[in-house]
Amino acid sequence: MDKIRIRGGRPLHGQIPISGAKNATLPLMAASLLTDGTLTLSNVPHLADIATMASLLAQHGVSVGIDGAAPGGGHTGRVMALQAGTITSTTAPYDLVRKMRASVLVLGPLVAREGRARVSLPGGCAIGTRPVDLHLKGLERLGAKVELTAGYIEASAPGGLVGAEIVFPFVSVGATENLLMAATLARGETVLLNAAREPEIVDLAECLSAMGADIEGAGTDRIRIRGKDRLHGAAHTVISDRIETGTYMMAVAITDGDVELIGGRLDLVRSVADALTPAGLTVEETARGIRVRRANGRLTGIDVMTEPYPGFPTDLQAQLMALMSTAGGAAMITETIFENRFMHVPELTRMGANINVHHASALVRGVPRLTGAPVMATDLRASVSLVLAGLAAEGDTILSRVYHLDRGYERVEEKLAACGAEVERIRES
Numbered sequence: 001m002d003k004i005r006i007r008g009g010r011p012l013h014g015q016i017p018i019s020g021a022k023n024a025t026l027p028l029m030a031a032s033l034l035t036d037g038t039l040t041l042s043n044v045p046h047l048a049d050i051a052t053m054a055s056l057l058a059q060h061g062v063s064v065g066i067d068g069a070a071p072g073g074g075h076t077g078r079v080m081a082l083q084a085g086t087i088t089s090t091t092a093p094y095d096l097v098r099k100m101r102a103s104v105l106v107l108g109p110l111v112a113r114e115g116r117a118r119v120s121l122p123g124g125c126a127i128g129t130r131p132v133d134l135h136l137k138g139l140e141r142l143g144a145k146v147e148l149t150a151g152y153i154e155a156s157a158p159g160g161l162v163g164a165e166i167v168f169p170f171v172s173v174g175a176t177e178n179l180l181m182a183a184t185l186a187r188g189e190t191v192l193l194n195a196a197r198e199p200e201i202v203d204l205a206e207c208l209s210a211m212g213a214d215i216e217g218a219g220t221d222r223i224r225i226r227g228k229d230r231l232h233g234a235a236h237t238v239i240s241d242r243i244e245t246g247t248y249m250m251a252v253a254i255t256d257g258d259v260e261l262i263g264g265r266l267d268l269v270r271s272v273a274d275a276l277t278p279a280g281l282t283v284e285e286t287a288r289g290i291r292v293r294r295a296n297g298r299l300t301g302i303d304v305m306t307e308p309y310p311g312f313p314t315d316l317q318a319q320l321m322a323l324m325s326t327a328g329g330a331a332m333i334t335e336t337i338f339e340n341r342f343m344h345v346p347e348l349t350r351m352g353a354n355i356n357v358h359h360a361s362a363l364v365r366g367v368p369r370l371t372g373a374p375v376m377a378t379d380l381r382a383s384v385s386l387v388l389a390g391l392a393a394e395g396d397t398i399l400s401r402v403y404h405l406d407r408g409y410e411r412v413e414e415k416l417a418a419c420g421a422e423v424e425r426i427r428e429s
């Protein structure tokens with residue numbers, strides 16, 4: 001298993017290309033199941049999760065073609081062509097689903113197109129129990145019969161799905177995506193209320209519309225879908241990764257650097273910029289992306305609560321905690337989305353951070369400096385928070401279980417090293 005070694009203390013200077021969004025690409029790939037036409041996605045990031053979704057789709061019978069990296073390894077990403085001419089299997093097996101929870105996004109499209117699906121229950125993960133009850137109740141509202149048998153979701157709608165009003169009791173990105181996709185092939189009209197408003201939902205809706213779906217209101221909490229008999233192929237460019245953007249914003253901030261994030265979109269990270277500006281960061285839109293640097297001197301602690309979009313994203317909470325570990329004064333960080341998303345705290349503490357967790361809140365008292373240490377990744381965003389801490393720490397940090405990082409950060413060590421960081425991957429067989 002690979003490790004990453006970081007020698008801290010080097011400010012980042014230069015440019016970092018932002019990749020296409022993992023969390024947009026995964027549902028977009030699942031949407032290919034809705035049509036026998038070809039769905040061509042550009043700006044697809046080269047990540048482990050994307051490879052997992054490609055394997056899952058392949059075993060459903062989808063042909064997946066990838067053109068290789070863009071010339072020069074640039075930020076324009078890969079082009080992926082997906083064609084689900086015939087669905088050869090409606091089962092999503094445990095072995096693939098357990099690797100990646102987003103595999104459950106094949107459920108809605110499979111039931112909508114084939115009238116049935118058998119999808120392994122994803123189960124919990126390091127950050128929480130993460131049930132899928134809203135996905136299942138929503139499918140039932142669309143007329144599917146849903147049973148849980150031997151760890152699998154068995155859903156059937158032999159006569160096809162029928163549009164309905166679905167009110168989510170709380171916001172779920174995945175349930176909104178699954179039901180949005182399912183509703184595009186349901187008979188009649190579906191209305192999703194208290195729908196997630198994440199940019200990845202808007203991206204999915206735009207792609208589905210290009211495939212012939214009739215969707216209004218994506219990006220608001222009320223999405224109306226008029227079902228169609230069939231969808232067709234389309235070409236779509238994946239939006240830039242706002243979580244990667246926010247992560248590098250904080251990497252620049254923690255090292256007191258000055259970097260332009262090429263392809264980063266300020267409108268997608270507004271809540272992050274709004275939180276980090278009072279902390280002492282300058283965030284400016286440029287012709288090609290976003291420029292980030294400190295306004296002057298040490299950053300100051302801020303209080304932040306994670307919320308569904310447009311609030312501060314839970315996927316940037318761990319990175320913010322690393323940043324606040326070296327800020328002046330105290331910061332209170334409250335996690336409202338996942339019940340167990342503080343797994344990075346003991347590891348940051350091992351690097352000298354002063355953090356006390358009380359239920360869903362962490363009180364971070366800034367220390368003058370962190371010290372490098374061997375640390376272990378527990379989940380994707382926790383692992384990158386340790387990379388950030390390592391960039392600012394005195395001495396060497398060695399991060400193990402890098403496979404978590406590889407799920408969501410494309411060429412992270414190359415991107416950081418190109419801006420002056422001393423970071424290298426230690427490949428181990």
Ligand SMILES: CC(=O)N[C@H]1[C@@H](OP(=O)(O)OP(=O)(O)OC[C@H]2O[C@@H](n3ccc(=O)[nH]c3=O)[C@H](O)[C@@H]2O)O[C@H](CO)[C@@H](O)[C@@H]1O
Nearest residue numbers: 023102130131132133134135171172173174175315337338
């Ligand atoms: C691949 C992808 O896009 N992943 C993102 C997606 O995950 P995901 O789609 O899994 O997250 P959700 O928005 O569904 O989860 C929000 C909360 O609702 C709960 N819940 C969700 C569904 C359900 O049926 N029942 C239920 O109780 C979850 O356990 C969690 O506490 O949104 C999260 C919240 O922004 C992000 O952290 C993840 O990076």
Ligand SMILES: C=C(OP(=O)(O)O)C(=O)O
Nearest residue numbers: 023101102315380381408
């Ligand atoms: C939690 C994440 O992903 P997933 O929902 O796939 O676990 C994430 O991207 O931070």
